[in-house]
Amino acid sequence: MISIKQKTYPFLAAAVFLAGLLCLPAGIRSQELLSDVRIWGNFELEARYYFQDSLIGAPEVPEKILMNGFANVNISYSGFTVGFRYESYQNALLGYDPRYRGNGIPYRFASYTQDNLEITLGNFYEQFGSGLVFRSYEERALGVDNAMDGLRLVYRPMDGVTLRGVIGQQRLFFDTGPGIVRGLDARVGLHSVFPSLANQTGRLTIGGSVVSKFQRDMNPLFNLPENVAAFAGRLNYTRGALNLSAEYAHKINDPSAENNFIYKDGHALHIVTSYAVRGFGMLLSAKRIDNMGFRSDRNATGNDLNINFLPPTTRQHAYSLSSMYPYATQPNGELGFMAELTFSIPRETILGGSYGTTVTMNYSLANSIHRDRIHDTIPIGQRGTEGYRSRFFRMGDEKYFEDFNVEISRRISRGLRGLFSYAYIAYNQNVIEGYVDKEMIFAHILIADMTWRLPERRSLRWELQHLSTRQDKQNWAMAMIEYSIAPNWFFSISDQYNYGNNDPDLRNHYYTLGAAYARAGNRFALSYGRQRQGVICVGGVCRQVPASNGFTLHVTSSF
Amino acid sequence: MKQTITQLIPVFGLLVTLFAGPAFSQEGRGLPELTISGLDGKEVNTSTIDNQGKPFVISFWATWCRPCIQELNAIDEIYDQWQEHGFKLIAISTDDARTRHNVLPMVKGRGWEYAFYLDENGDFRRAMGVHLIPHTFILNGSGEVVYQHTAFSEGMEWVMFDFLMELLE
Numbered sequence: 036m037i038s039i040k041q042k043t044y045p046f047l048a049a050a051v052f053l054a055g056l057l058c059l060p061a062g063i064r065s066q067e068l069l070s071d072v073r074i075w076g077n078f079e080l081e082a083r084y085y086f087q088d089s090l091i092g093a094p095e096v097p098e099k100i101l102m103n104g105f106a107n108v109n110i111s112y113s114g115f116t117v118g119f120r121y122e123s124y125q126n127a128l129l130g131y132d133p134r135y136r137g138n139g140i141p142y143r144f145a146s147y148t149q150d151n152l153e154i155t156l157g158n159f160y161e162q163f164g165s166g167l168v169f170r171s172y173e174e175r176a177l178g179v180d181n182a183m184d185g186l187r188l189v190y191r192p193m194d195g196v197t198l199r200g201v202i203g204q205q206r207l208f209f210d211t212g213p214g215i216v217r218g219l220d221a222r223v224g225l226h227s228v229f230p231s232l233a234n235q236t237g238r239l240t241i242g243g244s245v246v247s248k249f250q251r252d253m254n255p256l257f258n259l260p261e262n263v264a265a266f267a268g269r270l271n272y273t274r275g276a277l278n279l280s281a282e283y284a285h286k287i288n289d290p291s292a293e294n295n296f297i298y299k300d301g302h303a304l305h306i307v308t309s310y311a312v313r314g315f316g317m318l319l320s321a322k323r324i325d326n327m328g329f330r331s332d333r334n335a336t337g338n339d340l341n342i343n344f345l346p347p348t349t350r351q352h353a354y355s356l357s358s359m360y361p362y363a364t365q366p367n368g369e370l371g372f373m374a375e376l377t378f379s380i381p382r383e384t385i386l387g388g389s390y391g392t393t394v395t396m397n398y399s400l401a402n403s404i405h406r407d408r409i410h411d412t413i414p415i416g417q418r419g420t421e422g423y424r425s426r427f428f429r430m431g432d433e434k435y436f437e438d439f440n441v442e443i444s445r446r447i448s449r450g451l452r453g454l455f456s457y458a459y460i461a462y463n464q465n466v467i468e469g470y471v472d473k474e475m476i477f478a479h480i481l482i483a484d485m486t487w488r489l490p491e492r493r494s495l496r497w498e499l500q501h502l503s504t505r506q507d508k509q510n511w512a513m514a515m516i517e518y519s520i521a522p523n524w525f526f527s528i529s530d531q532y533n534y535g536n537n538d539p540d541l542r543n544h545y546y547t548l549g550a551a552y553a554r555a556g557n558r559f560a561l562s563y564g565r566q567r568q569g570v571i572c573v574g575g576v577c578r579q580v581p582a583s584n585g586f587t588l589h590v591t592s593s594f
Numbered sequence: 595m596k597q598t599i600t601q602l603i604p605v606f607g608l609l610v611t612l613f614a615g616p617a618f619s620q621e622g623r624g625l626p627e628l629t630i631s632g633l634d635g636k637e638v639n640t641s642t643i644d645n646q647g648k649p650f651v652i653s654f655w656a657t658w659c660r661p662c663i664q665e666l667n668a669i670d671e672i673y674d675q676w677q678e679h680g681f682k683l684i685a686i687s688t689d690d691a692r693t694r695h696n697v698l699p700m701v702k703g704r705g706w707e708y709a710f711y712l713d714e715n716g717d718f719r720r721a722m723g724v725h726l727i728p729h730t731f732i733l734n735g736s737g738e739v740v741y742q743h744t745a746f747s748e749g750m751e752w753v754m755f756d757f758l759m760e761l762l763e
Contacts, residue, residue, distance in 0.1 A: 073626075075721075075722075075723045076723055077723040077724070077725045079725055107720070107723070109721075111626070114627075148627065160715060160716060160717075160720075161715060162691070162714065162715050165691035166690075166691045170691070172690070172715075172716070173716075175725075191629075195637075197629075197637070224635065224636065224637075226636075227636075238634055238635060238636070240635045271635050273634050273635060276702075278695075278698060280695065307695040309695060309698055309699045310699075311698045311699045311701075311702035311703065312702060313702060313705055314702070314703065314705050315702065315703055316698065316699025316700060316701075316702040316703030316704075317699055318695060318696060318699045320695065344690075344691060346690070346691040346692035347692060351657075351658040351692065351693060352658075353658055353659070353660040354660075375696060375699060376699075376703075377699055377700050377702075377703025377704060378703050379703060379704060379705045390671075393703070393704050395700075395703070444667070446671070452667075452748075486664070486748055488748045488749070492748075492749030492750075492752060492753065493749065494747055494748035494749060496748075519747035519748070519749075520747075521747045521748065521749035521750045521752075521753055522743055522747070522749075522750050522753045525745070525747065551745070553743065553744050553745045555741070555742055555743065556723070556742045556743070556744065557744075558726065558744045558745060591725055591726055591744065593722075593723035593724065593725065593729070593742065593744070594723060
């Protein structure tokens with residue numbers, strides 16, 4: 036078990052003591068000063084009691100009960116803020132990395148803001164541009180947290196100009212990674228800086244970043260670069276309803292476990308354009324990624340120690356069956372496109388109905404990039420070489436993911452609202468989940484989600500979903516009923532049924548019963564049921580979830 | 595002994611902090627000073643968000659969050675009544691680099707008329723103690739948080755409306 040680390044404790048002691056002293060004169064002399072002291076934070080506990088369930092492949096859990104919990108506590112006074120997060124894993128819930136183990140304070144910081152200068156010591160999250168060269172963030176649902184531990188400066192010397200500087204190491208569970216990450220970023224809103232542009236209808240913002248990492252080379256086979264830099268330039272142009280964003284990133288060669296130790300530079304290009312007026316919105320995006328994995332430990336894999344973030348250009352589905360096959364960005368190479376159209380059909384028209392209708396259509400495709408041998412005798416991706424050559428605009432032969440979906444949402448009557456959705460998804464298991472001999476999955480998903488408003492602020496919502504595919508586990512059906520009493524109570528019952536499984540013994544029901552109570556900033560939820568094996572993704576980052584069966588208690592609180 | 599004293603320092607600090615009497619939680623507090631951006635890319639200081647002396651609502655949401663969209667849809671249907679009384683909804687998108695570009699086409703396409711901002715790095719979300727979304731705060735005319743709620747179900751838009759009316763009185 037891990038206790039509060041020696042290096043954390045003095046920092047925490049100083050921070051809390053300082054916060055206390057800040058309040059002392061206030062407490063003794065002046066109630067007015069007290070009003071400037073602010074304490075806030077949040078808390079979460081998720082505990083699950085596990086039953087072995089051989090029918091769905093849920094393993095026996097020796098501890099019976101597993102729990103993840105954390106609390107953030109922050110104190111601020113007159114531009115000065117200190118805070119920490121206490122985390123507890125007793126032991127980590129199934130599906131979370133078991134290296135989350137025990138208790139500790141892996142996140143603590145002190146920051147000060149004065150005259151447009153913000154200084155942070157300790158842990159912080161930051162992002163440059165869209166994150167192609169730098170993004171430190173947390174996604175608790177996935178157990179991803181690559182918070183920096185070091186120093187951050189943010190300075191806004193004039194309106195429209197932001198300069199950022201970061202240096203530190205990244206969080207790796209209850210420790211930090213071996214590499215040091217340094218970065219600078221500048222963002223300039225030309226519209227604000229140059230008065231002559233103030234009257235122009237277009238607004239142009241430009242930005243540039245440089246990030247480098249240092250890690251000692253201990254490799255006996257290769258001469259590896261100890262310092263690896265990545266550069267990015269970006270622009271955003273807005274004129275009326277039109278918006279254009281583009282970012283290009285280049286990374287110096289960075290042999291790593293992720294790219295099989297090839298000495299090839301990395302590139303990433305992400306372009307998004309949108310046109311939006313009231314009642315109509317359209318978005319087109321294109322992305323090309325080539326060898327852009329960038330971590331502060333060249334031997335890291337999985338979700339560990341990522342310095343950058345490569346956003347997938349696919350839709351993030353919100354329903355259980357449509358999100359059964361989620362896409363994750365392929366940092367070693369990917370060409371992707373997405374188009375999305377959202378429009379409203381006005382009320383009191385034939386198609387719009389009495390209350391109006393909203394339609395969303397989305398198409399996305401992710402494909403391999405073109406790759407050629409660098410020499411006739413060297414296989415593509417050969418360790419210790421430049422790996423391959425790639426033509427920038429040429430698409431590769433392998434499809435990774437394709438998704439076409441339509442969603443229609445309308446109020447059918449005063450008390451009834453409906454959402455209907457269809458999705459076609461093609462999913463390359465071998466690439467996305469790392470298998471070698473699995474077939475491509477082609478799935479069709481239909482969803483109906485109806486909400487019936489009842490008197491006294493009660494409502495009944497039910498979902499019907501169906502997924503049909505000849506691959507993987509074949510067909511699924513899902514039904515859910517949720518009864519809620521606003522603003523406090525929720526009750527739900529649901530079942531996912533793998534009725535089409537080719538193996539009759541695996542035609543399992545995944546039923547769940549749940550109740551939740553939400554009041555002010557607190558929420559308590561208790562549920563019992565089966566969790567199917569699968570992949571959970573947020574923001575294109577995923578984790579595998581094993582099958583399980585049991586009771587779950589989930590408590591969240593903000594204060 | 596020295597170690598014991600060192601360990602007691604933060605406990606003492608915390609006790610002093612508690613007994614000095616700063617108000618806990620978001621309730622009764624104004625908004626923190628942080629930078630977020632508008633949908634046009636212009637940076638905005640969160641402490642300047644107000645509603646000219648009238649109560650208002652801040653809702654944290656995301657384009658991929660189904661209950662958040664239900665909430666914004668439900669309020670949209672009665673937003674005329676909100677506006678008649680001078681109430682306003684400020685929607686803070688927590689979308690990250692993957693989905694933040696979808697925010698503008700989605701809100702325009704759906705015809706929502708709220709004030710929208712992007713909190714891509716999550717600074718505002720963390721400073722408000724938001725973990726799950728939708729997470730909604732109601733602020734009085736002085737810009738102080740007086741109520742907060744996590745989750746949405748049909749009818750919550752009227753609960754909020756009633757609360758705003760009480761504040762008006």
